[in-house]
Amino acid sequence: MKKYFPIKAGLLALGLFAATGCAKNKEVEPSITNIAVTNPDFQELEDAAIRGDVAVLLGNKNPNDPQGNYTVFAPTNAAFSRLGLNTAQDLAVLQQSFLQNTLYYHVYSGSLPGSALTSGSTSNSALGVTRRIIRRTDGTLYVNGSQIVGTDVKAANGLIHPIDKVLLATKADVLNSALALQSGSVFVKPELTFLVEAVVYCNLQDALKATPGSAPLTVFAPTDQAFKDLGVLLGVPLNQPSDIRKLPVATVTAVLLNHVVGGTQGGKFTPELPENTSVASAGGAPVALGAFKSGVITVKGSGNTVPANMVIPDVQCTNGVVHVIDRVLLPL
Missing domain, CATH: 2.30.180.10 (FAS1 domain)
Structure with missing residues (x-):
């Protein structure tokens, strides 16, 4: 699996870190949103989070989890590119409400570490639709039809598992x-x-x-x-x-x-x-x-x-x- 290293730089991405909360010259673990902002592999995810109005949500602690954590299956730029979405402007072909629901489908409320991603297991999403984990005979691991290409990228408010395809769900038959x-x-x-x-x-x-x-x-x-x-x-x-x-x-x-x-x-x-x-x-x-x-x-x-x-x-x-x-x- 490819390694995705968060950049711990105390950046004020999207204004989600308050200056009063960061000691001077002290390294700060970034939020999920900050990792998307500072890691070029997630540029299109950042653009989608902004247009889908979930950037602020994933930049803060989860109020519904005792540890304040989210877990995000994060599509890389290549994942968005498979749908012809290569720039922020390309996202305009999607209705904003559908884009937001799509992003919610990537989010789990709480910590879901890589060790919990076992074949046949399922997990709920912020959209309310479950996803399932699939392991092929060659050992590759998938969430639905998306390969999990990395696990357990740590953020201040949870974990990120990079994936190679955007997860899609409709909440309809x-x-x-x-x-x-x-x-x-x-x-x-x-x-x-x-x-x-x-x-x-x-x-x-x-x-x-x-x-x-x-x-x-x-x-x-x-x-x-x-x-x-x-x-x-x-x-x-x-x-x-x-x-x-x-x-x-x-x-x-x-x-x-x-x-x-x-x-x-x-x-x-x-x-x-x-x-x-x-x-x-x-x-x-x-x-x-x-x-x-x-x-x-x-x-x-x-x-x-x-x-x-x-x-x-x-x-x-x-x-x-x-x-x-x-x-x-x-x-x-």
Whole structure:
């Protein structure tokens, strides 16, 4: 694991250290916010914390913990870059409320040391949604689909565990998570609009809702561009969501069910999916999974010549996990 060393310099980052609290020439252990400010590996996390209005929170003691501690799974700059977020300006593509909730999902109230991150264990988050720890056979450790690349960076108000992907959760089931993207509640620009239109057209809303006793799902969700590319392949222009209705409902239904996996492979994050094998989709056709590389897996339908890539993997929903992909999976 890469070592992340906090800079103990007594800096007045974001004005979170009061001058009266620091003895002259005395080294001061920085807060979680200060570490983000002073460590270049966390520049984008600093920008996100400021825009998401959590910088002050993580710069102070936790009032809900006897020791005043938080534990933060901290995405590095490279983690944000995987989502195309490389500068403070890039964060403007996300709704501020969603960004704040995303940051809360990285925070645990109290101390959660590296020794407690055991395979299969879970922990609550400030968002109220749990995360789980996964250890692969090669020994690498993950929280959901994000690799833990360092542990136990000490701060004055807790601990930091650097991770290589941003953790994502919606506090909604798969259907309502898609609706949130479609309505622009996540990205400022609506996304998954074709997928939502197709689900409504085929009357499959109930299949993606969370119901009492329902098993978790793994859902591969094609982007809008993926559907537009499918239209070019089929020779049926799909320029807007309503154009999906040019296709036979039975055909669209079969295609949609090819993107849903349940049973023993339902609710799986990328490190848990069985690489280099096939899994059965809800429609009965197999979906081929490629090798696990750089935290993602390619996905291919029987009717595809080229596999789909995960563009936004590991989105935690209340009834499963969604992986946004760049190609529609065809069953035949």
